[in-house]
Amino acid sequence: MNDATRDLREMVRAIPDYPKTGIIFRDxxxxxxxxxxLARTVDAIADHVAGHGIDLIAGIDARGFILGGALAVRMxxxxxxxxxxGKLPADVYREEYSLEYGTDEVEIHKDAVPAGGATVLLVxxxxxxxxxxxxxxxxIQRAGGTVPMAAFAIDLPELGGARKLAGIGIDSYAVMSFEGH
Incomplete structure (x- = not known):
């Protein structure tokens, strides 16, 4: 880990035992x-994905909006x-996913990706x-886009999310990582 990454890591608040005992929440x-x-995090991601033919940035509700919106402006x-x-007003595609205790769903507008497709960076x-x-x-794929890459401020490698993305053909990049969860 270089000094720049160490400095960014120190800006992330660690909240022990949230949302349950044994978890360290990375805020x-x-x-x-x-x-x-924020600027250095956005710059690190923008620099990493430069030259990869990204057409659109897609951010996941809600903190992904902050990082993704800043990246979209920067790029x-x-x-x-x-x-x-239930938060989008027009016709949507919906996808269910598993949580530790149950399931949840996310949505995208059916017309979010231009006709003919787009290369989308997921953030x-x-x-x-x-x-x-x-x-x-x-x-994003159902809406007609391709997702070759995903980018994050933080990776928790022990939980295996980046490996799962790689398993479906999506490269991931994280500005920093934290062991444990």
Whole structure:
């Protein structure tokens, strides 16, 4: 780990035993609330994906909107929201995914990807088990896009989400990682 990454890691608040005992919640709101931290995180992702022919940025509700919106502006690309069920007003595709205790659903507008397709960078604050990211990637594909890459501020490698994305052909990049969960 280089000094720049170490500095960014120190901007992420660790909240022990949240949402349950034994979990260390990695809170990116402190990173995003620091102008330099947010800018460096966005720049690291933009630099990593430069030259990969990205047409659109898709961010996952809700912290993925912050990072994805900033990336879209930085890269001069359009932004597509992947929302929780019931939040989008037009016709949608819906995808269910598993949570630790049950399931949830995400949606995308059916016309979110231009006719003829687009190469979409999927963005969220954190990759853990990968369930939400895989569901979001499936939505983008159903809407006509391709998802060759996903980018995150944080990876929790022990939970295997990045490996699961690789298993369905999506490369992932994280600015930093934290052991444990």
């Amino acid at each position: 990116v709101t402190t990173l995003f609330g620091n102008a330099e931290g 001069r690309k359009g932004f597509v929201p992947i929302r929780k069920r 969220d604050d954190l990759i853990a088990t990968g369930g939400t990211a895989i569901a979001a990637a499936r939505l």
